[in-house]
Amino acid sequence: MTRRELDAAGITDPSLRAAYTQCRRLNARHGKTYFLATRLLPVEHRAAVHALYGFARWADDIVDDFHRRRTPGERDQLLRRLERDLAHGLLTGSGGHEPVVRALADTADRYDIDPMLFADFMASMRSDLSVTDYPTYADLRSYMHGSAAVIGLQMLPVLGTVVPREEAAPHAAALGVAFQLTNFLRDVGEDLDRGRVYLPADLLASHGVDRPLLEWSRRTGRRDARIRAALVAAEAMARDAYRQAEPGIGMLDPRVRPCIRTAYTLYSGILDAIAHHDYTVLHHRAVVSRGRRTAATAAGAVQVVGARLRARATRPAPSATGRTLEWKGPVR
Known part of the structure; x- marks a missing residue:
């Protein structure tokens, strides 16, 4: 499947193919929900999506350092090195030392992606090394x-x-925010173990919740009605981001x-799974059931077939002279 994706994308250089393959492995290993959805894309687009995900995951893993093998200073050095490598790769189009950077630089060049988007991403990654909470939702939005x-x-x-x-851009940005707010809610217990609280402090305080109360609940396994109320409010915040994002799907x-x-x-x-388990995210990680994942993917596959049939039906037909008739459909 990897070879088919790379061939369809026109990626022929062996070292570049290896770089994209590494990004695909990162997506398959860590982005299970994301990877599942990616498989519904036209095959020629998948390698680029793997590159975008692979780079983001690589940077995120440096910041989080799950095994606690590096000090904050060492992580900062690695992140700055990655940032320099990225800047060089985007400037020259030749990539850098890391395979994920080579794949990303190639994707950015192929699709003319604004380099400032990657600079903004790295700035937020660097803030994770020192910022451990967010006083207001406005502060969190700046990070997000x-x-x-x-x-x-x-x-x-x-x-x-x-x-x-530019018309679709606000909806695409909102979808990224919706996905991350979902992750924040799902991972609130794990993030607390890493010393971070991503739920805004003003939202928590409005329900009588602070970090010590969250830590007590995480440590003892005991529940508190105030925490549940704050988590319900956080869910509503995420749902609002999904509502803002949804109209953008039809613009694609x-x-x-x-x-x-x-x-x-x-x-x-x-979010549905979190609500179903009564917001016990401090003690259990909510996941979408395998049956629901399978059903959603199957429905997506049916939609893919329909989209391909409609695209085929609107392809230009040969004229009596053998020349192709002009197609008036949208540019792909």
């Missing part, structure tokens, strides 16, 4: 611009739109809509 909204904006040139890109190339719709369904399904 670089950590989430720009991911949606990076994806737009790859996916393609049937409207001017029809062939990619089933993929994004499936990702939308699966990620918002995490």
Whole structure:
């Protein structure tokens, strides 16, 4: 499957193919929901999406350092080295030392992705080394611009739109934010173990919750009605981001809509799972059931077939002279 994706994307250089393959492995290993949806994309688009995900995951793993093998100073050095490598790769188009950077630089060049989107992403990654909480939702939104909204904006040139890109951009950014708010809610216990609280302090305080109360609940396994109320409010915040994002799906190339719709369904399904388990995210990680994932992917596959049939039906037909008739459909 990897070879088919690379061939379809026109990636022929052996070292570049290896770099993209590493990004695909990162997506398959860590982005299970995301990877599942990616498989519904037209085959020629998948390598670029793997590159975008692979780079983001690589940077995120440096910041989080799950095994606690590096000091904050060492992680800062690694992140700055990655940033220099990225800047060089984007400037020269030849990539850098890290395979994920080579794949990303190639994707950015192929799709003319704004380099500032990657600069903003790296700025948010660096803030994770020192910032451990956010006083207000406005503060969190500033962070999420670089950590989430720009991911949606990076994806737009790859996916393609049937409207001017700037019209679809706010919805793409909102979808990135919606996905990240879902992750924050799902991972609140794990993030607390890493010393971080991503839920805004003003939202928590409005329900009588602070970090010590969250830590007590995490440590003892005991529940508190105030925490539950704050988590319900956080869910509503995420749901609002999904509502802002949803109109943008119809602005995408029809062939990619089933993929994004499936990702939308699966990620918002995490919120459903959190609610189903009565907001016990401090003690248990909510996941979408295998049956629901399978059903959503199957529905997406049916939509893919329909989109391909419609695209085939609108292809130009040969004229009596053997020349192709002009096609009036949207540019793909």
